Structure formats: C-alpha cells, structure tokens
Amino acid sequence: AQKITQTQPGMFVQEKEAVTLDCTYDTSDPSYGLFWYKQPSSGEMIFLIYQGSYDQQNATEGRYSLNFQKARKSANLVISASQLGDSAMYFCAMREGPGGYQKVTFGIGTKLQVIP
Amino acid sequence: GAVVSQHPSRVICKSGTSVKIECRSLDFQATTMFWYRQFPKQSLMLMATSNEGSKATYEQGVEKDKFLINHASLTLSTLTVTSAHPEDSSFYICSSHSGEFSTDTQYFGPGTRLTVL
Numbered sequence: 001a002q003k004i005t006q007t008q009p010g011m012f013v014q015e016k017e018a019v020t021l022d023c024t025y026d027t028s029d030p031s032y033g034l035f036w037y038k039q040p041s042s043g044e045m046i047f048l049i050y051q052g053s054y055d056q057q058n059a060t061e062g063r064y065s066l067n068f069q070k071a072r073k074s075a076n077l078v079i080s081a082s083q084l085g086d087s088a089m090y091f092c093a094m095r096e097g098p099g100g101y102q103k104v105t106f107g108i109g110t111k112l113q114v115i116p
Numbered sequence: 117g118a119v120v121s122q123h124p125s126r127v128i129c130k131s132g133t134s135v136k137i138e139c140r141s142l143d144f145q146a147t148t149m150f151w152y153r154q155f156p157k158q159s160l161m162l163m164a165t166s167n168e169g170s171k172a173t174y175e176q177g178v179e180k181d182k183f184l185i186n187h188a189s190l191t192l193s194t195l196t197v198t199s200a201h202p203e204d205s206s207f208y209i210c211s212s213h214s215g216e217f218s219t220d221t222q223y224f225g226p227g228t229r230l231t232v233l
Contacts, residue, residue: 035221043207045160045224091159095222103150104211104222106159 004107023092122225139210145190146212
C-alpha cells in the first residue's frame with residue numbers, strides 16, 4: 001500500500017481564495033510526523049508545515065494550516081488567501097518513527113496553479 | 117529555518133565520467149543527511165541515508181558502488197555518481213536533519229541537475 005497518497009494531480013484556485021490539498025497516509029507506527037513541502041519550478045524544496053502524530057492541535061504557519069484528522073489518517077494542507085507565488089508543486093510527506101533522523105517518504109505531489 | 121546548500125547546481129558530463137555533488141549545512145551541525153533523486157514530473161525517491169562518521173544506508177535497488185556517499189564532517193556530505201550514464205540524468209537533492217531548529221524537520225538543499233550525455 002502507498003504510504004502517502006495525494007489524489008489531486010492538479011488544482012486551480014482563484015487568487016485570494018483558499019484551497020485545500022488532500023493527503024492521506026498509511027502507517028502502523030504510533031509515532032510519526034507529517035510534512036508539506038512546496039517545490040517551485042526552480043526545483044528547490046521549501047518546508048511549509050509539520051504535524052507530529054501526538055500533537056493535539058492542528059499546525060499553522062502563516063497562511064498554511066494542516067487539517068490533521070488522525071482517525072481518518074488524513075493531513076490536508078489548507079492555503080488561505082492564495083497568491084500568484086503559490087503556484088508550484090506541493091508534496092505531502094511522512095516520517096515514521098520518533099526521530100528526525102528517520103527517512104521521509106513523499107507522495108507524488110499536487111500541482112497548484114493560482115489564477116489571477 | 118536552517119540553510120542547506122548544494123554544489124554544483126547544474127552539471128553536464130560525458131558518459132563514463134564521475135560526478136561529485138556536495139551538500140553542506142551552513143548554520144547547523146547535521147549528523148544525518150539524506151540523498152534523494154527526482155525524475156521529471158515525479159516525486160522524490162530516497163536513495164540513501166548518510167550518517168557522519170559511518171557508512172551510508174542505501175535504499176533497496178540503489179547501487180552503493182555506483183552512488184558513493186561520504187559524510188566526513190558534521191556539515192558536509194558528498195554524493196559521487198561513478199561512471200555516469202544517460203539514465204543517471206536526474207535532479208539530485210539532499211536534505212538534512214537539524215535538532216537545533218526542530219527535532220523533526222528536514223531542510224532541503226536547492227538540488228543539482230545532472231545531465232549525462
């Protein structure tokens with residue numbers, strides 16, 4: 001089974017609107033971490049937000065928030081007030097195990113395009 | 117956040133030559149670094165985990181003799197693609213774990229685009 005599933009190959013959003021990028025995960029490890037990264041056309045991977053499996057509250061970082069639903073094993077990324085610069089590939093990723101030294105598995109990504 | 121650099125950002129080489137890619141953590145000590153490969157329009161695939169002062173751990177299907185990894189210091193890991201062939205052309209990207217900034221986050225370098233002719 002896929003450890004990270006992103007079912008939206010491409011998404012469009014109007015500038016200034018909010019958009020949700022879906023991510024579901026599969027693990028039997030009670031300790032894990034979930035990440036979202038942004039990859040613009042330049043190729044660099046930009047860390048956006050992190051959610052630990054034991055975190056009680058949903059993570060937020062500026063315009064980014066992570067809708068963490070543990071029972072459903074979903075970790076959707078919500079981008080509020082979309083900007084043209086948000087157009088990029090977005091990858092959901094998971095680390096299994098408690099340490100930051102553990103490897104991270106990536107989903108296939110969602111291409112977001114913000115329309116003026 | 118933490119800063120990770122990679123050098124070179126882009127390299128073109130002839131088939132059969134070896135190419136070395138450097139990954140540096142600029143403002144923190146990285147005991148663990150990760151090397152990924154990304155083919156066009158695909159996701160990142162982990163190649164190996166690099167630990168300072170010890171042998172790298174390679175993922176299944178990755179040839180350790182072809183992709184040599186050296187993590188000689190807490191700020192530098194190198195990936196050498198030996199006897200490169202056109203099928204090795206890809207985007208190689210490293211990441212580093214920093215316990216100083218966060219116990220869990222991995223920060224990525226800007227990547228190296230390798231083209232083998």
